[in-house]
Amino acid sequence: MMAHAADTRGRVEFRAVEIAFDGRRGPTPAVTRTTLTLEPGTFTAIIGPSGCGKSTLLNAAAGFIAPAHGEILVDGAPVRGPDPEIGVIFQQYALFPWLTALGNVDFALRRFGFSRAERRQKAMAALAEVGLRGQEKKFPGQLSGGMKQRVAIARTFAGRPKALLMDEPFGALDAQTRGSMHDLLSGVWRAHLATVLFITHDVDEALVLADRIHVMSSGPGRIVESFELSAARPRSAARFDAAQLAMRARILDLLRPAAEPAA
Amino acid sequence: MTASAPRRPPLRPALGRSLSGPLRPVVSLGFVLAIWSAVSLAGLVNEALFPAPWTVVSAFIEMARQGVLWEDLRVSLGRAAIGFFIGAGLGVAAGLATGRTQLFRMLLGPFLSLMRPIPAIALVPVAIVWFGIGEESKYFVIAYTVFLTVWFNTHHGMEYVPEIYIRASRSLGASRLREFLVVVIPAAAPHIAAGIRLGVALALLSLVAAELTGASSGIGYRLQEARQYVRTDRMFALLIVLGAAGALVDQAVHRICRRLVHWEQA
Numbered sequence: 001m002m003a004h005a006a007d008t009r010g011r012v013e014f015r016a017v018e019i020a021f022d023g024r025r026g027p028t029p030a031v032t033r034t035t036l037t038l039e040p041g042t043f044t045a046i047i048g049p050s051g052c053g054k055s056t057l058l059n060a061a062a063g064f065i066a067p068a069h070g071e072i073l074v075d076g077a078p079v080r081g082p083d084p085e086i087g088v089i090f091q092q093y094a095l096f097p098w099l100t101a102l103g104n105v106d107f108a109l110r111r112f113g114f115s116r117a118e119r120r121q122k123a124m125a126a127l128a129e130v131g132l133r134g135q136e137k138k139f140p141g142q143l144s145g146g147m148k149q150r151v152a153i154a155r156t157f158a159g160r161p162k163a164l165l166m167d168e169p170f171g172a173l174d175a176q177t178r179g180s181m182h183d184l185l186s187g188v189w190r191a192h193l194a195t196v197l198f199i200t201h202d203v204d205e206a207l208v209l210a211d212r213i214h215v216m217s218s219g220p221g222r223i224v225e226s227f228e229l230s231a232a233r234p235r236s237a238a239r240f241d242a243a244q245l246a247m248r249a250r251i252l253d254l255l256r257p258a259a260e261p262a263a
Numbered sequence: 264m265t266a267s268a269p270r271r272p273p274l275r276p277a278l279g280r281s282l283s284g285p286l287r288p289v290v291s292l293g294f295v296l297a298i299w300s301a302v303s304l305a306g307l308v309n310e311a312l313f314p315a316p317w318t319v320v321s322a323f324i325e326m327a328r329q330g331v332l333w334e335d336l337r338v339s340l341g342r343a344a345i346g347f348f349i350g351a352g353l354g355v356a357a358g359l360a361t362g363r364t365q366l367f368r369m370l371l372g373p374f375l376s377l378m379r380p381i382p383a384i385a386l387v388p389v390a391i392v393w394f395g396i397g398e399e400s401k402y403f404v405i406a407y408t409v410f411l412t413v414w415f416n417t418h419h420g421m422e423y424v425p426e427i428y429i430r431a432s433r434s435l436g437a438s439r440l441r442e443f444l445v446v447v448i449p450a451a452a453p454h455i456a457a458g459i460r461l462g463v464a465l466a467l468l469s470l471v472a473a474e475l476t477g478a479s480s481g482i483g484y485r486l487q488e489a490r491q492y493v494r495t496d497r498m499f500a501l502l503i504v505l506g507a508a509g510a511l512v513d514q515a516v517h518r519i520c521r522r523l524v525h526w527e528q529a
């Protein structure tokens with residue numbers, strides 16, 4: 001299915017974005033002057049060592065924190081705070097434990113003014129899409145980590161965001177579950193055509209999912225190298241092509257502490 | 264966290280390991296009763312000051328026959344309940360306001376913190392001057408104690424709602440009102456429930472202080488009366504009834520709260 005509308009929706013631009021936190025000796029930059037454009041409908045991964053500012057960059061795009069300099073635009077409009085057009089998926093799932101799986105998805109549907117019956121039907125469909133048919137009445141506490149993240153994915157996509165920000169969403173899952181989550185996310189992403197910014201620690205994960213990979217370095221946080229992937233989908237970490245393997249080696253080199261300039 | 268996995272029984276210290284759930288209070292009470300009986304039988308204590316269990320039982324039966332016991336219990340629990348509902352209602356409302364609104368926090372927070380160390384019994388003179396020796400002064404003393412505790416717990420629950428829930432809620436386009444009702448209040452609910460449970464315990468604890476504001480019925484009054492006639496057996500019976508009623512109410516409230524905040528156990 002070709003959806004031309006999607007080509008014009010969900011362009012995310014970081015323009016000379018600098019983000020600082022108050023340290024003991026005044027504001028310290030966590031991310032320096034970063035310029036980055038996410039084309040509509042693309043999947044961008046950011047990888048980098050712990051503490052290099054990946055989450056900080058994502059939180060600014062989500063409207064949770066304000067940049068000290070520069071601005072972040074979504075389809076030309078500056079981000080001024082959390083916005084349902086910009087979906088967020090958290091590593092800790094952030095499901096509301098007092099609502100059922102269905103209730104959590106329903107929460108995202110409230111903003112559209114659907115009738116109760118429509119909301120219910122759409123929430124059921126969203127959960128079925130992530131493979132949770134029959135689990136609608138369960139509370140998050142009754143679901144495994146992988147199932148919780150499926151609910152979170154269903155919930156976020158139900159809100160029809162133009163852009164989707166994911167901060168190490170599968171970081172807490174075991175390798176096997178993570179593999180099936182990659183397939184699931186690739187499928188849902190293609191069906192909904194959102195622009196994705198995906199943060200990870202895992203090079204293989206980035207190589208399986210992304211169209212473009214940016215490697216960040218710390219002290220202070222910045223993008224040091226970017227890669228374009230053209231490998232056909234669906235992809236698998238077990239069958240990387242030569243380009244992916246070369247990229248993998250290069251990224252691993254970049255991530256090795258010795259390769260980093262002394263901070 | 265897999266919900267279907269069978270739960271392991273919690274680890275217990277060696278001595279208590281073989282005693283399971285419902286039997287434990289019986290064993291504990293039996294143990295205390297045995298020591299109490301032994302001490303009485305051995306004549307180690309003055310029976311007039313420290314009555315034997317059977318003397319207390321006959322005092323209990325005597326009061327129950329006269330009908331005063333149930334009437335006193337009804338009156339006292341009624342007072343505790345009314346005082347509790349007034350105090351808890353106001354406490355939750357104040358906590359919701361001070362926990363999330365900068366203005367109310369600034370206006371009320373320090374003042375309420377200052378009131379917190381004032382014990383219920385210190386309020387008895389004020390209650391008598393304000394409300395006389397009628398029922399209102401009892402409600403006032405009980406409601407005051409309950410209010411402070413419930414407010415304090417609600418306030419803290421509201422203040423420490425995990426930021427990630429607020430972020431998720433706003434990113435999903437919830438209005439501030441819906442965020443408050445569907446996210447903030449449930450997130451604080453475990454704290455509010457803990458405050459309510461403490462409030463119930465405090466309502467019963469401050470009951471006797473409240474009945475010092477000149478009562479002519481109630482467990483507290485009956486205790487005063489027993490003191491005048493030096494009836495330690497009656498005092499013991501009344502104290503045990505008060506303790507048992509308190510424990511039963513506390514258990515009931517605990518169960519209700521656990522159902523209301525069912526997701527906390529997960």
Ligand SMILES: Nc1ncnc2c1ncn2[C@@H]1O[C@H](COP(=O)(O)OP(=O)(O)OP(=O)(O)O)[C@@H](O)[C@H]1O
Binds near residue numbers: 055
């Ligand atoms: N709220 C905050 N206040 C002060 N400093 C912060 C705050 N959040 C992050 N930082 C600092 O900013 C830097 C970047 O943090 P960030 O969380 O973005 O790292 P990250 O790349 O996401 O790391 P990880 O891979 O471990 O999640 C770190 O040095 C951190 O100490």
Ligand SMILES: [Mg+2]
Binds near residue numbers: 054055056
């Ligand atoms: Mg992070």
